Amino acid sequence: MRHRVFLVPPATRRKSSSRPSAKVPGRSWDEPALAPVVLVQGAEPLLAERAVDGVVRLARERDPEVEKVELEGATYTGGQLTVAASPSLFGEAKIVVVRGAESGTEDLMSDLIAYVARPDEETTVVVVHGGGQRGKKMLDAVTKSGAPVMACEPITRDGEKASFVMGEFKAARRRADADAVRSLVDGLGNDLRELAAACSQLISDTTGTITESVVDRYYGGRVEATGFRVADAAVAGDAGGAVSLLRHALATGLDPVPIVAALAVRLRNLAKVAAMRGGGITARELGMAPWQVDRSQKDLRSWTPEGLAAAITAVAQADAEVKGESRDPVYAVEKAVLTIARSRRG
Structure with a gap:
């Protein structure tokens, strides 16, 4: 009988005399x-x-x-x-x-x-x-x-999805900048298999550094139609752009509910990072990726506490309206988008 060496760390390798009884960390x-x-x-x-x-x-x-x-x-x-x-x-x-x-x-x-x-x-x-x-x-x-x-638990946090995407590119010895990773996560992050397929296509069909413009060239229609792009434009104070993206998203079949959810996530990240200014809280504890923290810190330069509170209130109202309290959920989410854009300090 041939002898085999099992590639298992010491903590999990069987001993000839006995077997460990405690659960091995995953x-x-x-x-x-x-x-x-x-x-x-x-x-x-x-x-x-x-x-x-x-x-x-x-x-x-x-x-x-x-x-x-x-x-x-x-x-x-x-x-x-x-x-x-x-x-x-x-x-x-x-x-x-x-x-x-x-x-x-x-x-x-x-x-x-x-x-x-x-x-x-x-x-x-x-x-x-x-x-x-x-x-x-x-x-x-x-x-x-x-x-x-x-x-093999589901990957749910944006930071984890970003790490997954970066891991896909690293394994292929390809570089992708932070904006490209964010764009992929924002646009395709609801389905991990689709996200992995997008990474695979970009790796096989492109050369050099994968940038946001490369992602937009391949997946622009999908990415721009997401609630996260709507939220980005609204938080940036671009009312016209946000409404245009919103209408495009709705026209391509996106439901108002996930759009409002994306708005809520974006504003919640702003509120979390604003709370970090007092110290004692790390990005990891907030469950955010470093690029999310950096982006929120830049955005907060143009937001007052009062404006952020007004935007959060508008999204909370829209959330209730798109889930049954309004006969016109499309109007409800458009109103919230405009309120967010106008609540930003000029």
Whole structure:
């Protein structure tokens, strides 16, 4: 039997005499590791796919002839894991990917619990669990075994999305300036898979530094139609531009509700950064990216506390109106946009 070296940090490597009983802290989706069992856990499908691909890549770097076997949790029948994970006739390495464990059958849960107790050291079994409490006993068994846990939770904060975009470009050895990253996040950040696809297209179709003008050339129609561009123009005091962008966004099918939400986020960031002036609060604690803080600090030079309060009040009123208190939500959001633009100090 050939000897294998598993690329797992000391905190998660199994000892021959005993197994750790405490839960091992999770690692990021982009920090793959090889071990007899690896858990990929979280509700973001794209990140889960990336995590699995990373583990498979490591396995193939170690042994190009590794055999990959996939099992589906929802259709699993008893004994499949044992057969899939068993050494092949000629002793080739194997990697077994169990997808949809959160929807797995009872047979899958019991087989995984049994397997984790006595895994085949020549095989890597990757358990993909999309989140939730189903299969908790199985998850506890996996984590208590010391298996690496790769976290794939949804990316929700703009700062995290910006980091994701910068990571995509860095991995491709491409540079993108801060305005380009912001434009991508503002325009396409609601769908991580679409955001990743946009990064991939820009990487393959362009050369040199990726700037905001490059992003606009490829995605200008999409980006300019977002509520965040409307909010940017309103906060800048450009009433005409903000209303024009608003009408374009509505004409292309954007609902008033997310536009008001974008206005609220933009003003909330201004209020958060204004509070930082007293000291004792960091950008990280506010959940904001550095570029968001820098932009808000520049904007605040043209805002008074009274003007900011009036703008926030207008957005709160618009939020109520677009959610049912007004018969004309389009008018409600346009009124809020104009109030914000006019509340800025000239």
